[in-house]
Amino acid sequence: MMSAIWFGTQKPCIDTFLRPFVDECRDLAINPLQWIDSTGICHICRVFTLVCSSDAIVRAILRNCKQFNGKFGCDWCLHPGEVVEKGRGFVRSYFYRKHAERTHTQFKTDATDAYHTTTVKHGVKGPSILLLLPLFDIVSGFIPDYMHCVLLGVCRQMMGLWMDTCNHLQPWYIGRKIQVFERKLLSIKPPTEITRSPRSIAQRKFWKASEWRAFLLYYAFYVLPGILPTPYLEHFFLLSCSIHLLLQQSVSFSDIKKAETSLVSFVKKMELLYGRENVSFNVHQLTHLSTSVWNWGPLWSTSAFTFESNNGYLKTLFNGTQFVSQQVVEVFLLWQEIPRRLNELCFEPWSDFGKFVCSITGLSPLQRIASFKTVSEPSRIHMTASMEITIENLIQAPVFNKYAESYDRFIFGNVMYHTAQYKRILKRDNTFIKIKDIHAQLLHLLISKINCVCQSECSCSPTPILIVQIYSVLNSPRMISSTIAAKTAKTRHIKAFFLNDLVGKCVQMGGWFHFQINLKPINIKSYSTTP
Numbered sequence: 001m002m003s004a005i006w007f008g009t010q011k012p013c014i015d016t017f018l019r020p021f022v023d024e025c026r027d028l029a030i031n032p033l034q035w036i037d038s039t040g041i042c043h044i045c046r047v048f049t050l051v052c053s054s055d056a057i058v059r060a061i062l063r064n065c066k067q068f069n070g071k072f073g074c075d076w077c078l079h080p081g082e083v084v085e086k087g088r089g090f091v092r093s094y095f096y097r098k099h100a101e102r103t104h105t106q107f108k109t110d111a112t113d114a115y116h117t118t119t120v121k122h123g124v125k126g127p128s129i130l131l132l133l134p135l136f137d138i139v140s141g142f143i144p145d146y147m148h149c150v151l152l153g154v155c156r157q158m159m160g161l162w163m164d165t166c167n168h169l170q171p172w173y174i175g176r177k178i179q180v181f182e183r184k185l186l187s188i189k190p191p192t193e194i195t196r197s198p199r200s201i202a203q204r205k206f207w208k209a210s211e212w213r214a215f216l217l218y219y220a221f222y223v224l225p226g227i228l229p230t231p232y233l234e235h236f237f238l239l240s241c242s243i244h245l246l247l248q249q250s251v252s253f254s255d256i257k258k259a260e261t262s263l264v265s266f267v268k269k270m271e272l273l274y275g276r277e278n279v280s281f282n283v284h285q286l287t288h289l290s291t292s293v294w295n296w297g298p299l300w301s302t303s304a305f306t307f308e309s310n311n312g313y314l315k316t317l318f319n320g321t322q323f324v325s326q327q328v329v330e331v332f333l334l335w336q337e338i339p340r341r342l343n344e345l346c347f348e349p350w351s352d353f354g355k356f357v358c359s360i361t362g363l364s365p366l367q368r369i370a371s372f373k374t375v376s377e378p379s380r381i382h383m384t385a386s387m388e389i390t391i392e393n394l395i396q397a398p399v400f401n402k403y404a405e406s407y408d409r410f411i412f413g414n415v416m417y418h419t420a421q422y423k424r425i426l427k428r429d430n431t432f433i434k435i436k437d438i439h440a441q442l443l444h445l446l447i448s449k450i451n452c453v454c455q456s457e458c459s460c461s462p463t464p465i466l467i468v469q470i471y472s473v474l475n476s477p478r479m480i481s482s483t484i485a486a487k488t489a490k491t492r493h494i495k496a497f498f499l500n501d502l503v504g505k506c507v508q509m510g511g512w513f514h515f516q517i518n519l520k521p522i523n524i525k526s527y528s529t530t531p
Contacts, residue, residue, distance in 0.1 A: 014061055018129050025049050029134040048135045053302050055148040056281065063138060064111070064128040068092070068281035072123030075142055076288045077101050086277040087166070093276050094284030096267045102139045143292040144285040146299040147308070150243060151212040153282030158236060159204055161274060162228065172232045172274065184223045188509050189429040190214065192416055197427050209305070216240050217247075221485050222509035235273055237480060238266040239286070244484045246289060246299045260290035372412050372464065372499060376422075378405035378447070390496035391450060391465060404448030405462075415505055419444055420469075432508035433468070435501050439488050439513045440468035464499040471513065486513045 028047035036042050052062065059075055060067045067073055069092050071080050079099045081092040102122075108131060110121040131138055167173045174181065178201060185198050194214050199207065207215075215223075220240055224233055242259040245251065263286045270279050289299065296302050318327035381404060383391070388399050408422035418430040419442045431442045444467040452460040471488035480487075488511050507514040 015129060018062075022129055022132050025133055049133050050136065050141060051296055051302060052130075052142050053145045053304050053307070054142070055145060055304070056285075059142055062128065062130060063107075063142065064125050066120060066123040066125065070123060073281065074099075074123075074284060075102070076139060076144075076291070078122060079284065081281075082276075084277045091277060092281070093279045094281050095271045095276050095279045096264065096284075096287070104137045104139050107138050140291075140295055143296060143302045144288050145302070145304045146243065146246075146289065147209045147304045149282050149285045149289075150239070151209045151216065153280075154239065154286065155212045155216050156204070156207075157278070157280060157282065159201075161278065162232075163201070163204075171229060174227050177227045181223060181227055184510075185219060188219055188222065189427055190218070190507060191430045191432075191505055192425075192428050193505070194218075194507070209308070217244060218507045218509065218514050221480070221512045221514070232273060235266065235269050237477075238262045238269075241481055241484050242266070242286075242289075243299070244481075246293050248298060251293055251298050256290050256294055259293075263287060263289060371414070372410065374407045374410045374445075374447075375416070376407050376409040378407055380404075381406045381446075383446075383448075386494060387444070387446070387467060387496075390467060390494055391446075394465070394496040394498070395450065397451065399450050401449050401452050404446040404450075407445045407447065410445055412499060412502060413504075417442060417445075417502075417505065429508070430505065432506040432513065434503040434506050434513070434515050435466065435468060435497050436503065438468075438495075439471040439473065439486060439506065440495075441471070441490075441508075443467045443469055443494070466497045466499060466502065468495055468497060469493070470495055471511075474511075484514070487511055488513050 025047065032044040032046050034042060034044050052059075054062065056068045056075075060073070063075065065073075065075065071092075072078060073081060073092065074094065077099045078101075079094055079097065081094050083090050084093045106122075107124060108127075110124040111127040111131070113119075114121040114124050115126045128138065130136060161167060161170075162172055162174045163178070165175055168175060182201050185201060188198050190197065194210075196208065196211050196214070198214075198219065199211065217240060220236065224236065228236070239262075242262040245255045245259040248255065267279065267283055267287055270283050292302065293299060314328060317331040318324045383399065383402050383404055388402070391399050406421070408419045410417055416430055417433070418425070420431050421444065422431075433440055433442055446465045446467065447462045448465070449458075449460040449462050450465070452458060454460060470491050470493040472491050474487045474489055476485065476487045490511075504515060
C-alpha cells in the first residue's frame with residue numbers, strides 16, 4: 001500500500017530528485033550486481049542503502065516531516081518541544097525530558113494516517129519516497145550528523161552566548177576578557193593534521209567546521225580556563241570529553257555509556273545554567289548521538305565531512321557555468337587515465353620530471369611507500385656525551401660507532417613528524433608525541449650502526465633511534481579524563497627510544513597534551529623525498 005500512496009505527498013522537486021536514486025536502489029536489491037575481480041572470480045552482490053547523513057533542515061524534507069522548530073520536530077523521539085520567549089521573539093525549546101523513541105513501523109503508521117486525514121501526525125506530514133528503499137529504516141537510518149549538530153550547532157551557539165554583548169549582565173559573559181582569549185588562541189601552534197591555523201575570535205562567524213572541531217577537542221582546554229567561570233567550564237568540558245570518546249577509532253560499550261551519561265548531564269545542566277530558552281534542538285540532538293554510535297559506529301564514520309571534502313574536489317573539476325557536468329566527467333576521466341599512460345612511458349623515477357609526475361598522480365617513486373621514510377637531507381653528526389648515555393641505557397651496551405645521520409623530518413605510519421631541529425614551519429608544531437605511555441618532545445632522529453666495529457664497508461643494518469625530552473604528568477582537573485588529555489610539565493630528563501616505540505603524535509598547548517584522534521593522515525606524495 002505504501003508504494004501507492006506516496007505520489008504527490010512530497011514536494012515535486014524532492015520527488016523528482018530522489019526517484020532515480022530510489023528506483024536504482026530497488027533494482028540493485030532485486031537484481032544482483034555481478035563483477036569479476038583481478039583473479040577472475042565472479043562475485044554477485046546486492047546493494048542496499050542503510051544510513052543517511054544530512055543536516056536537520058534537509059532531513060525534515062527527506063523524511064517529509066516538520067522541521068525542528070515545529071511541534072514533534074525531533075527525528076528520533078516524540079519530544080514535542082515547548083515554545084518559550086527569547087529576546088523579542090519566541091523559540092521552541094527541547095529541554096530534557098524522557099520521551100518515547102520513534103520506530104520505523106510507527107512512522108509508517110503516522111505517515112499513512114497523515115495521508116488519509118490530511119493532518120500532521122506526530123510531526124509526520126505524510127509518506128516519504130524513502131520508505132520504498134529495501135531494508136532502510138526511516139528513523140534509525142538517519143543520524144544526527146555531528147559536524148552540523150555539534151560543531152556548527154552547539155559549539156557555535158555556546159561561543160555566541162559567551163561573547164554576545166546582549167548577555168553582558170549574565171554570569172557566563174566573557175566579552176570583557178576577549179583580548180586574553182585572543183592572545184592565548186593565536187599563540188597555539190597545531191600539528192599539520194589540523195589543516196587550519198587558529199583564527200581571530202572576531203572572525204568566528206566565518207570559522208569552518210574543522211576549526212570548531214579543533215577548538216572543541218583541543219584549544220578549549222588551554223584557552224578557556226581562567227576566562228570562563230568554573231561551573232560553565234566544567235559544563236562545556238562534558239561536551240568536549242563526550243565527543244572525544246565517540247570519535248575514537250574503536251568505541252567500546254563502556255565508552256558509549258559514559259558519553260551518553262555525560263551528554264545527558266550536559267543537556268540537563270544547559271537549562272539550569274543558561275535558561276530553558278537556550279536548550280535548542282541542536283542541544284537536544286546530543287541525547288541521540290550515543291544511539292547513533294551504537295548503531296553505525298564512531299561519529300567520524302557517518303559525518304558529513306567526507307561529503308563536504310568531495311564537494312570541494314568536484315568544484316576544481318570545472319570552470320565557468322557552461323556544460324558543467326560534461327567538464328566534470330572529462331577532467332575526472334583524464335586524471336584517471338594519467339597513471340596508466342605514465343606506466344607506458346620510460347622515465348627515470350628519481351629524475352626531476354619523475355618526481356613531478358609522481359607528485360601530481362599520487363604515484364610514489366618505484367611504487368613503494370614504506371611505513372618509515374625520511375623526508376629531509378641528513379646531516380652527519382658526532383654524538384654528544386648525553387646522546388651516548390641515553391642510547392647506551394636503551395641498548396644496554398656500549399656505543400662503538402660515535403657517528404650518526406640526523407634527520408629533522410620523517411614519516412612513520414603515514415604521519416609526518418618533525419624534530420626540534422626543524423625550524424622551517426613557524427605556525428605548526430609536529431614535535432610532540434606519545435611514545436610508549438610517556439608524553440615527550442622529539443629532539444633528534446638518529447640513524448646509525450651503533451654496534452658496528454667494521455673498519456670498511458659492511459652489511460651492518462643502521463638503527464633509527466629517537467631522542468626525546470620527557471614531560472611529567474600532573475594532576476588534571478577532575479572533569480578531564482586522563483585518556484583524553486593530560487596536564488604536563490617539562491622536565492630535564494632526556495631519553496632514547498626505538499622507532500617502533502612511537503605511539504603517535506600529540507597536540508600540545510600550554511602543558512596540555514592531547515593524543516590525536518582520527519586526524520587526517522599525511523599524504524606521502526606531498527613531501528620531497530631522498531632515495
